[in-house]
Amino acid sequence: MSVAPPGGQNRIMIYGPKDDGTYIVEFRTAAGEALAISIPRSEASVIRHFQERMPYGLFVPDVP
Numbered sequence: 001m002s003v004a005p006p007g008g009q010n011r012i013m014i015y016g017p018k019d020d021g022t023y024i025v026e027f028r029t030a031a032g033e034a035l036a037i038s039i040p041r042s043e044a045s046v047i048r049h050f051q052e053r054m055p056y057g058l059f060v061p062d063v064p
Contacts, residue, residue, distance in 0.1 A: 014050060
């Protein structure tokens with residue numbers, strides 16, 4: 001079941017670190033389609049950089 005983000009916007013969310021040190025990056029469209037990728041601990045430094053700067057996620061509006 002797909003659930004659209006609040007406000008009908010596209011969004012990018014970063015979850016983690018999980019117990020094994022990995023992060024999950026979730027991309028979700030306003031239509032509710034989603035793609036999630038797992039980032040291994042060895043590649044997580046850039047994810048931590050962005051997570052510190054956008055702790056509540058990133059909302060990306062559709063621009064016509």
